[in-house]
Amino acid sequence: xxxxxxxxxxxxxxxxxxxxxxxxxxxxxxxxxxxxxxxxxxxxxxxxxxxxxxxxxxxxxxxxxxxxxxxxxxxxxxxxxxxxxxxxxxxxxxxxxxxxxxxxxxxxxxxxxxxxxxxxxxxxxxxxxxxxxxxxxxxxxxxxxxxxxxxxxxxxxxxxxxxxxxxxxxxxxxxxxxxxxxxxxxxxxxxxxxxxxxxxxxxxxxxxxxxxxxxxxxxxxxxxxxxxxxxxxx
Amino acid sequence: xxxxxxxxxxxxxxxxxxxxxxxxxxxxxxxxxxxxxxxxxxxxxxxxxxxxxxxxxxxxxxxxxxxxxxxxxxxxxxxxxxxxxxxxxxxxxxxxxxxxxxxxxxxxxxxxxxxxxxxxxxxxxxxxxxxxxxxxxxxxxxxxxxxxxxxxxxxxxxxxxxxxxxxxxxxxxxxxxxxxxxxxxxxxxxxxxxxxxxxxxxxxxxxxxxxxxxxxxxxxxxxxxxxxxxxxxxxxxxxxxxxxxxxxxxxxxxxxxxxxxxxxxxxxxxxxxxxxxxxxxxxxxxxx
Numbered sequence: 191x192x193x194x195x196x197x198x199x200x201x202x203x204x205x206x207x208x209x210x211x212x213x214x215x216x217x218x219x220x221x222x223x224x225x226x227x228x229x230x231x232x233x234x235x236x237x238x239x240x241x242x243x244x245x246x247x248x249x250x251x252x253x254x255x256x257x258x259x260x261x262x263x264x265x266x267x268x269x270x271x272x273x274x275x276x277x278x279x280x281x282x283x284x285x286x287x288x289x290x291x292x293x294x295x296x297x298x299x300x301x302x303x304x305x306x307x308x309x310x311x312x313x314x315x316x317x318x319x320x321x322x323x324x325x326x327x328x329x330x331x332x333x334x335x336x337x338x339x340x341x342x343x344x345x346x347x348x349x350x351x352x353x354x355x356x357x358x359x360x361x362x363x364x365x366x367x368x369x370x371x372x373x374x375x376x377x378x379x380x381x382x383x384x385x386x387x388x389x390x391x392x393x394x395x396x397x398x399x400x401x402x403x404x405x406x407x408x409x410x411x412x413x414x415x416x417x418x419x420x421x422x423x424x
Numbered sequence: 425x426x427x428x429x430x431x432x433x434x435x436x437x438x439x440x441x442x443x444x445x446x447x448x449x450x451x452x453x454x455x456x457x458x459x460x461x462x463x464x465x466x467x468x469x470x471x472x473x474x475x476x477x478x479x480x481x482x483x484x485x486x487x488x489x490x491x492x493x494x495x496x497x498x499x500x501x502x503x504x505x506x507x508x509x510x511x512x513x514x515x516x517x518x519x520x521x522x523x524x525x526x527x528x529x530x531x532x533x534x535x536x537x538x539x540x541x542x543x544x545x546x547x548x549x550x551x552x553x554x555x556x557x558x559x560x561x562x563x564x565x566x567x568x569x570x571x572x573x574x575x576x577x578x579x580x581x582x583x584x585x586x587x588x589x590x591x592x593x594x595x596x597x598x599x600x601x602x603x604x605x606x607x608x609x610x611x612x613x614x615x616x617x618x619x620x621x622x623x624x625x626x627x628x629x630x631x632x633x634x635x636x637x638x639x640x641x642x643x644x645x646x647x648x649x650x651x652x653x654x655x656x657x658x659x660x661x662x663x664x665x666x667x668x669x670x671x672x673x674x675x676x677x678x679x680x681x682x683x684x685x686x687x688x689x690x691x692x693x694x695x696x697x698x699x700x701x702x703x704x705x706x707x708x709x710x711x712x
């Protein structure tokens with residue numbers, strides 16, 4: 191039985207009066223890649239925000255290394271080793287590529303990732319290091335967003351729809367780097383609408399539908415029928 | 425020659441106005457907070473200098489060593505304890521709270537120090553001057569004041585674009601919630617920004633106290649000069665703020681030269697002309 195790095199237990203999340211998550215439970219073992227799939231509005235991004243400490247939730251609904259971290263604050267969650275690649279990339283537009291990466295590293299956690307390693311992973315960023323981040327293509331911006339999260343040397347990396355709005359060839363290119371990232375011993379939670387990509391990358395898959403986990407299991411054992419039933423609720 | 429002198433004095437005075445403005449635009453740039461109490465904090469710094477000078481018997485310019493850290497500390501605590509709670513999507517709460525703060529500072533100073541105007545005496549340096557030929561002379565004190573203004577602006581520029589804390593200021597200004605997710609503690613970053621703003625306020629307060637008489641009620645007028653310099657220069661540009669301060673100073677000097685009663689009026693008219701013809705300011709920040 192491998193150590194449970196992250197455990198989510200009976201997580202409820204609300205936006206004002208609207209409840210987005212209902213008793214969601216999941217777990218991620220050390221070094222594991224887990225995918226969370228589901229339709230638009232199923233609560234996938236909300237789940238990641240809760241893990242990252244950006245939402246007010248019960249403390250013991252999210253356990254990291256067995257320590258309750260639910261409800262953040264987000265900057266302390268980063269210091270514990272949880273980094274988020276936010277949906278829509280959310281780069282700092284007035285900062286250059288390199289400055290964006292450096293902001294990610296400002297927390298000062300020790301580990302394998304630094305500017306040099308990020309540039310090795312994404313060589314095309316090095317040539318553009320001094321460009322303003324909005325001048326990059328969508329795929330390059332996504333690489334900056336991933337690099338920025340890695341710069342904090344997380345033990346758990348949360349990736350929110352890194353394929354969003356990108357061309358298939360770029361998506362393949364970015365996903366091709368995931369094994370190299372996972373090889374450093376960190377765990378990943380990947381939120382994806384692209385089910386094929388998710389099943390290819392992850393060992394475990396959770397499917398959310400309207401804020402509830404409708405299916406989970408090993409990626410290999412899930413059939414297409416089971417997934418579409420859980421995905422669409424038909 | 426008289427006009428050349430007028431313009432020269434206006435430029436030197438503009439340095440002071442640029443410093444009024446620098447702290448104001450720093451705070452607005454980083455956290456979208458319009459600090460209505462900015463002018464009163466300048467006056468507060470002047471009184472902190474007064475107390476320091478009276479207690480220790482040192483030269484007012486030397487008192488900066490104490491007044492700057494004291495004001496910076498006040499700024500950090502003020503931000504963490506009070507102003508951070510007012511920040512959000514709405515610009516109005518910080519506006520109202522700093523307006524209240526302005527009233528409290530003015531009346532607090534009035535209780536403690538009365539409405540009598542006071543002045544700090546910096547000694548011989550106040551009347552020394554350097555002859556630059558052609559019958560023109562530049563006062564040493566205005567020159568120190570202008571040099572400090574340039575140093576403050578250059579220092580801010582360097583801090584914003586060359587240091588980790590400057591990067592954090594810009595990142596938080598771009599997207600506070602994303603900055604928090606990248607591990608920046610926004611409350612602390614905002615606290616540091618306010619500390620920096622009030623460190624500049626401390627320099628301004630001491631210079632103001634040496635330059636002329638002050639009393640608890642003069643803060644709001646300094647706030648207006650600060651606002652005008654920021655808007656003339658263009659928001660978000662440090663060197664633009666310096667230029668804005670200089671334009672305001674020169675306009676006031678020319679107005680005063682024409683008729684002593686037109687001093688402030690000329691400054692306000694220069695401001696209104698810029699606002700009408702170029703509402704984004706003369707040197708707005710170039711969006712990359």
